[in-house]
Amino acid sequence: xxxxxxxxxxxxxxxxxxxxxxxxxLEQGCFMGILGANGCGKTTLLKSICGxxxxxxxxxxxxxxxxELSARQLAGRVGYIPQRSGISIDISVLDVVLxxxxxxxxxxxxxGKRMKEQAAQAxxxxxxxxxxxxNYLCLSEGQKxxxxxxxxxxxxxxxxxLDEPESALDFRYxxxxxxxxxxWAAQERRAALVTLHDPSLALNVCDRLLxxxxxxxxxxxxxxxxxxxxxxPLLCQMYGKVSLQRCQNRRGESQLVMLSEEESADExx
Amino acid sequence: xxxxAVAGLFVGKYPLSMQQLVAGDPMQWRVFLTLRCSRTVVGVxxxxxxxxxxxxxxxxxxxxxxxxxxxGVSSGxxxxxxxxxxxxxxxxxxxxxxxxxxxxxxxxxxGLSSLNRSGKSSTIVLAGIAVHSLAQTVLMCLKLTADxxxxxxxxxxxxxxxxxxxxxxxxxxxxxxxxxxxxxxFLLHRQIILLSAExxxxxxxxxxxxxxxxxxxxxxxxxxxxxxxxxGLISFVGLLAPHGARLLTKENRMGTxxxxxxxxxxxxxxxxxxxxxxxxxxxxxxxxxxxxxxxxLIFLIxxxxxxx
Numbered sequence: 001x002x003x004x005x006x007x008x009x010x011x012x013x014x015x016x017x018x019x020x021x022x023x024x025x026l027e028q029g030c031f032m033g034i035l036g037a038n039g040c041g042k043t044t045l046l047k048s049i050c051g052x053x054x055x056x057x058x059x060x061x062x063x064x065x066x067x068e069l070s071a072r073q074l075a076g077r078v079g080y081i082p083q084r085s086g087i088s089i090d091i092s093v094l095d096v097v098l099x100x101x102x103x104x105x106x107x108x109x110x111x112g113k114r115m116k117e118q119a120a121q122a123x124x125x126x127x128x129x130x131x132x133x134x135n136y137l138c139l140s141e142g143q144k145x146x147x148x149x150x151x152x153x154x155x156x157x158x159x160x161x162l163d164e165p166e167s168a169l170d171f172r173y174x175x176x177x178x179x180x181x182x183x184w185a186a187q188e189r190r191a192a193l194v195t196l197h198d199p200s201l202a203l204n205v206c207d208r209l210l211x212x213x214x215x216x217x218x219x220x221x222x223x224x225x226x227x228x229x230x231x232x233p234l235l236c237q238m239y240g241k242v243s244l245q246r247c248q249n250r251r252g253e254s255q256l257v258m259l260s261e262e263e264s265a266d267e268x269x
Numbered sequence: 270x271x272x273x274a275v276a277g278l279f280v281g282k283y284p285l286s287m288q289q290l291v292a293g294d295p296m297q298w299r300v301f302l303t304l305r306c307s308r309t310v311v312g313v314x315x316x317x318x319x320x321x322x323x324x325x326x327x328x329x330x331x332x333x334x335x336x337x338x339x340x341g342v343s344s345g346x347x348x349x350x351x352x353x354x355x356x357x358x359x360x361x362x363x364x365x366x367x368x369x370x371x372x373x374x375x376x377x378x379x380g381l382s383s384l385n386r387s388g389k390s391s392t393i394v395l396a397g398i399a400v401h402s403l404a405q406t407v408l409m410c411l412k413l414t415a416d417x418x419x420x421x422x423x424x425x426x427x428x429x430x431x432x433x434x435x436x437x438x439x440x441x442x443x444x445x446x447x448x449x450x451x452x453x454x455f456l457l458h459r460q461i462i463l464l465s466a467e468x469x470x471x472x473x474x475x476x477x478x479x480x481x482x483x484x485x486x487x488x489x490x491x492x493x494x495x496x497x498x499x500x501g502l503i504s505f506v507g508l509l510a511p512h513g514a515r516l517l518t519k520e521n522r523m524g525t526x527x528x529x530x531x532x533x534x535x536x537x538x539x540x541x542x543x544x545x546x547x548x549x550x551x552x553x554x555x556x557x558x559x560x561x562x563x564x565x566l567i568f569l570i571x572x573x574x575x576x577x
């Protein structure tokens with residue numbers, strides 16, 4: 001029995017179906033990326049799994065059917081980070097992070113000292129130390145994303161769903177954040193599902209890659225172990241003519257690089 | 270606010286002085302207890318409730334212009350009051366019918382919005398606008414049938430709002446209700462802040478968004494209806510007090526909510542003092558909340574431009 005499984009999920013907006021019977025499984029400790037062209041249903045899939053979007057089919061996390069849980073129970077198990085947080089009021093960074101403790105608190109309870117310390121510690125981990133009292137709205141987009149990430153991590157959920165968490169981050173923060181996430185997911189009884197935009201990044205940081213195309217699963221890659229010959233055709237189906245190469249950095253660590261093989265517009269004329 | 274409240278106790282047409290009160294002049298005491306005290310208490314509590322409710326609305330809807338008016342409380346109360354003036358007699362009856370009107374409007378608006386399954390907060394606003402115009406229509410019909418000499422005048426006067434005519438006997442129930450609502454809102458303040466996040470996001474933080482939002486709005490609106498049914502419409506307090514509080518604290522916490530209540534109380538008390546002392550006759554208090562409020566709003570706009 002796998003840690004988390006998605007069974008035949010179909011969903012859409014206003015009668016237009018975007019996902020058509022998606023099924024896949026996720027082992028514990030796995031950091032799975034979702035790749036797909038714009039509009040292929042990456043965000044829709046995440047939203048369906050966390051129950052924000054009505055859908056058919058079901059999701060099982062450690063034998064619990066997510067669709068049957070209350071919002072509160074679900075929040076204790078699954079954390080979701082949207083592309084952009086909807087927070088639009090003046091509120092301190094610390095208060096934003098403390099929101100993450102909500103599933104553990106009673107309706108009228110307030111976060112205790114221990115939680116505040118935990119929040120401050122987690123902020124330090126992502127490089128936001130000393131910004132606890134700053135206004136969340138005055139942070140840069142990247143810092144906001146880190147802040148929301150911290151909020152989700154402190155909530156002690158088992159499964160993390162992240163929608164393009166790296167989109168507003170620069171190179172250094174991007175790698176730092178993904179490393180943090182990988183480390184988080186590698187622990188026992190945890191897993192993460194992440195939509196990513198950049199295939200090169202995804203190929204190098206994810207244990208597995210779920211390829212989505214036109215509302216269905218095109219295939220699942222294991223970039224560390226799969227051969228280039230298996231991965232390249234699948235990537236070509238999604239991105240057009242591309243080639244895949246293994247390169248080594250100066251320390252001899254192998255990295256995958258995806259290159260475009262598309263003829264440029266002038267030559268084809 | 271404390272200063273204004275104390276001033277409110279002693280300012281008025283009938284001159285009161287500390288010495289005479291201490292000396293135990295019976296006439297002085299009667300005026301003090303039955304008129305000034307109750308009036309000031311309503312000013313403070315009412316302003317506080319309007320301020321807090323405004324804060325709640327602006328937070329929940331994530332919109333700086335939101336106020337309890339947008340879901341039709343005030344127009345419901347006006348229509349109720351007009352009906353009370355036409356068909357019932359006595360101030361208490363008018364208060365009761367205004368309260369009923371406000372409540373009806375709110376229940377109607379929130380009920381309508383829950384018919385739509387999408388559960389977006391904009392649905393509540395739309396339903397509120399629908400109910401608002403419905404109540405306005407009812408009000409107009411009532412005005413048409415009113416006797417222009419007396420009834421129409423008192424309807425208009427009610428709509429302009431005043432703390433005049435409040436006496437000890439009529440305020441008890443409303444104030445208790447209002448205070449209960451305030452306590453509930455302060456207990457729920459953490460949840461109110463959570464509601465400010467986007468729907469899906471709040472849901473994933475373990476908030477039963479729709480149920481909680483409905484409950485919070487209901488409580489805030491109950492408090493407002495209990496005030497408005499006593500005083501008539503009071504403009505601007507619910508809009509201004511939270512903005513002022515946020516400008517002062519630059520954040521959204523329980524303290525901000527409290528401050529917004531205190532500012533509301535101060536504003537209403539201040540406006541009421543002006544209303545009864547500025548001219549020979551009693552003036553509607555809304556004139557002064559607006560006079561104090563409009564420049565402040567303009568100041569906010571200018572400030573916002575500098576920051577943004």
